[in-house]
Amino acid sequence: MKTVSGTNRRRFLLAAGSGLLGTATMALADPLGPPITKSRVVIARDPQLRKAGSGIDSSRILGLLDKAVQTAFDRDTAQEAWRQFVRPGEVVGLKVNCLAGRGCSTNSALVDAICERLQQAGVKDIVIWDRLNSDLESAQFRINEKEKGIRCFGNDTLGYEDELAIQGSIGSLLSKTLTQVCDAVINLPMLKDHSIAGVTMALKNSFGAIHNPNKYHPQGGNPYIADVNMIPQIRRKIRLHICDATTAQYEGGPSFMPQWTWPYNGVLVSLDPVALDYTGWQIIERKRAEKGMKSLKEMKREPAYIATAADANHRLGTNDPNRIEVVNV
Amino acid sequence: MKQWTDTAGTAGCDRRSFLKTAALPCLAMCAGTFGGAQGLLASESDAQFVREAQFYEKLPYKKIKCKLCPRECVIDDRERGYCGARENRGGTYYTLVHSRVVTAHIDPIEKKPFFHFLPGAMAFSLATAGCNVNCKMCQNWEISQVRPEQVRSTYAPPEKIAALAQQNRCPVVAYTYSEPVIFYEYMMDTARAAHEAGIRSAVVTGGYVAQDPLKKLCKSVDAIKVDLKAYSETFYKEVVNGELKPVLNALVTIRKLGMWNEIVYLVVPTLNDSDQEFKGLARWVRSELGLDVPLHFSQFHPEYLLKNLPPTPLATLERAKAIADAEGLHYVYIGNVPGHPAESTYCPKCRRVVVERVGYTIGAMHLKNGKCQYCQQPIAGVWS
Numbered sequence: 001m002k003t004v005s006g007t008n009r010r011r012f013l014l015a016a017g018s019g020l021l022g023t024a025t026m027a028l029a030d031p032l033g034p035p036i037t038k039s040r041v042v043i044a045r046d047p048q049l050r051k052a053g054s055g056i057d058s059s060r061i062l063g064l065l066d067k068a069v070q071t072a073f074d075r076d077t078a079q080e081a082w083r084q085f086v087r088p089g090e091v092v093g094l095k096v097n098c099l100a101g102r103g104c105s106t107n108s109a110l111v112d113a114i115c116e117r118l119q120q121a122g123v124k125d126i127v128i129w130d131r132l133n134s135d136l137e138s139a140q141f142r143i144n145e146k147e148k149g150i151r152c153f154g155n156d157t158l159g160y161e162d163e164l165a166i167q168g169s170i171g172s173l174l175s176k177t178l179t180q181v182c183d184a185v186i187n188l189p190m191l192k193d194h195s196i197a198g199v200t201m202a203l204k205n206s207f208g209a210i211h212n213p214n215k216y217h218p219q220g221g222n223p224y225i226a227d228v229n230m231i232p233q234i235r236r237k238i239r240l241h242i243c244d245a246t247t248a249q250y251e252g253g254p255s256f257m258p259q260w261t262w263p264y265n266g267v268l269v270s271l272d273p274v275a276l277d278y279t280g281w282q283i284i285e286r287k288r289a290e291k292g293m294k295s296l297k298e299m300k301r302e303p304a305y306i307a308t309a310a311d312a313n314h315r316l317g318t319n320d321p322n323r324i325e326v327v328n329v
Numbered sequence: 330m331k332q333w334t335d336t337a338g339t340a341g342c343d344r345r346s347f348l349k350t351a352a353l354p355c356l357a358m359c360a361g362t363f364g365g366a367q368g369l370l371a372s373e374s375d376a377q378f379v380r381e382a383q384f385y386e387k388l389p390y391k392k393i394k395c396k397l398c399p400r401e402c403v404i405d406d407r408e409r410g411y412c413g414a415r416e417n418r419g420g421t422y423y424t425l426v427h428s429r430v431v432t433a434h435i436d437p438i439e440k441k442p443f444f445h446f447l448p449g450a451m452a453f454s455l456a457t458a459g460c461n462v463n464c465k466m467c468q469n470w471e472i473s474q475v476r477p478e479q480v481r482s483t484y485a486p487p488e489k490i491a492a493l494a495q496q497n498r499c500p501v502v503a504y505t506y507s508e509p510v511i512f513y514e515y516m517m518d519t520a521r522a523a524h525e526a527g528i529r530s531a532v533v534t535g536g537y538v539a540q541d542p543l544k545k546l547c548k549s550v551d552a553i554k555v556d557l558k559a560y561s562e563t564f565y566k567e568v569v570n571g572e573l574k575p576v577l578n579a580l581v582t583i584r585k586l587g588m589w590n591e592i593v594y595l596v597v598p599t600l601n602d603s604d605q606e607f608k609g610l611a612r613w614v615r616s617e618l619g620l621d622v623p624l625h626f627s628q629f630h631p632e633y634l635l636k637n638l639p640p641t642p643l644a645t646l647e648r649a650k651a652i653a654d655a656e657g658l659h660y661v662y663i664g665n666v667p668g669h670p671a672e673s674t675y676c677p678k679c680r681r682v683v684v685e686r687v688g689y690t691i692g693a694m695h696l697k698n699g700k701c702q703y704c705q706q707p708i709a710g711v712w713s
Contacts, residue, residue, distance in 0.1 A: 171470075195403070196403075212474055215411065215474070255391065255406040
């Protein structure tokens with residue numbers, strides 16, 4: 001495989017050496033390693049998250065985020081928890097999901113809260129990014145390509161690498177934002193139904209890092225979604241998954257369909273994207289059942305890529321409910 | 330400067346040097362005619378490339394179903410089809426590549442290859458970005474497997490293409506390099522403008538197209554070359570990301586409608602090169618299309634996602650030709666092997682050379698009014 005990484009080697013080694021690369025997932029991936037630990041998925045919810053008649057309450061979303069991240073890392077303070085996966089001086093990318101516009105994209109109040117905590121953890125250079133500037137703008141993000149601090153731009157700003165990244169069924173050019181700008185990435189997907197893939201959460205959000213996602217939707221995205229997440233630059237750089245479930249959608253995705261969204265008022269946090277996706281999928285299935293809708297399996301769009309991501313060829317995490325520790329806070 | 334291949338050809342230069350010159354290398358030949366040597370970056374004005382697409386169905390909740398190719402993508406609002414060149418915007422489907430040329434060259438028609446269609450003619454050849462399949466051996470993936478906004482492009486409306494072809498004494502406009510089916514509207518409008526200027530149109534396609542648009546296309550263009558990638562569904566599924574059956578159906582329709590048609594079969598070592606497959610293909614051509622459809626067995630060169638395979642051995646190509654010859658096909662060629670005797674056209678009756686070729690160059694022609702000058706056997710094709 002021939003790809004270009006902009007991360008300087010020293011920075012990468014520092015990060016790897018300091019155990020910042022998803023230890024829970026790595027433990028699961030090593031059959032000869034220590035006793036297998038469970039993958040923890042934290043579900044944090046707050047029924048008071050929304051101000052009456054308006055959007056997300058910024059102080060409450062910060063509190064919700066703290067609860068979730070502290071629980072995920074078993075830390076007493078937010079700062080301690082955030083320092084488990086980012087280091088001062090790193091450039092941290094926030095991979096949002098803005099395809100659905102303002103209605104059902106990664107919430108800017110949640111992103112603001114994450115930026116606040118990153119800055120307190122010593123991260124001064126943050127890049128909010130997605131596929132296109134127009135997608136970001138439609139989700140109420142303001143494009144800022146130049147100023148240091150908190151930048152925000154789509155892949156169309158820097159473009160893609162020239163050399164193909166080839167991994168399993170995938171042959172793609174990687175976003176330069178991922179390869180040349182970000183030392184680390186926090187993945188910020190939505191909790192959503194997807195008319196082709198079944199659901200779209202942590203694993204599928206990585207499609208925003210390649211130039212040709214349109215080629216990888218056949219067969220419900222299986223095995224493509226799992227294969228994309230095996231691309232080393234993607235796998236190594238994503239440090240944490242924080243799924244925005246403040247507003248969730250159980251049918252009609254990925255486009256915003258207000259009739260099928262509901263205020264879940266929560267976030268899901270995990271180091272393990274497979275466990276997170278499996279857990280989120282069950283939330284969507286429960287909501288569909290509550291609404292009298294057929295399951296995704298009955299609709300012939302069960303998200304099979306989640307199991308593929310967990311199989312012996314991928315080992316990106318676990319989809320075995322017995323090996324997933326769901327913690328509700 | 331990269332010379333794009335017509336789907337089955339050989340790559341000419343390294344990719345990096347291509348990227349620097351991808352915006353209309355043809356400008357070198359047509360200086361000033363595209364509004365400045367820098368061309369026009371697509372991002373400067375996307376609106377001029379956007380037209381409502383043909384062949385789609387509106388579905389509830391602002392979804393659409395594309396009916397242009399057999400894939401029939403169902404596409405949500407703000408999403409694109411598999412080709413990457415068509416987008417659903419609020420429940421209306423748009424092509425994003427009308428007049429959005431990513432490369433243009435003046436090529437010999439033999440490079441397409443067409444061997445029985447105006448031999449020796451120069452073809453004004455163009456492409457937009459995008460493709461409705463994803464062949465692992467694609468020679469032109471840098472333009473076919475990207476979205477329109479990911480490569481430099483130039484605004485070149487149909488009338489301008491017709492005028493450029495005329496100015497450069499090209500009797501043919503060829504739609505090639507990527508997949509013209511995905512720039513269908515632009516191709517149709519350009520074919521119309523070209524015809525008005527007395528210029529013919531030739532299409533180089535994978536043939537993965539729905540029947541209705543194909544029938545309409547056949548009324549508007551003059552020749553179609555189909556890249557038949559294999560004669561097995563397995564290969565189409567695993568290597569092409571498409572289906573064989575609709576391509577075979579397209580070939581039958583093209584033939585039935587009287588359109589001049591040639592077939593190229595890129596022979597990929599170990600993947601589509603068995604005797605059984607060659608024989609099955611030749612028999613199918615004989616029974617469904619007739620003996621007169623030219624069949625080109627072309628040499629594969631490692632590219633894109635199939636760099637692990639060697640170039641096709643000459644012996645394999647000669648074996649394929651021998652099998653097709655034995656089935657009685659009249660015009661079986663070996664392609665991408667310059668200087669091979671099987672580049673020339675032989676009279677099926679007296680077996681003498683009627684069109685001599687070396688590479689893309691025409692040597693002697695021994696045809697008179699479309700017949701062999703030695704034995705008066707009609708030679709199928711469009712000769713003037």
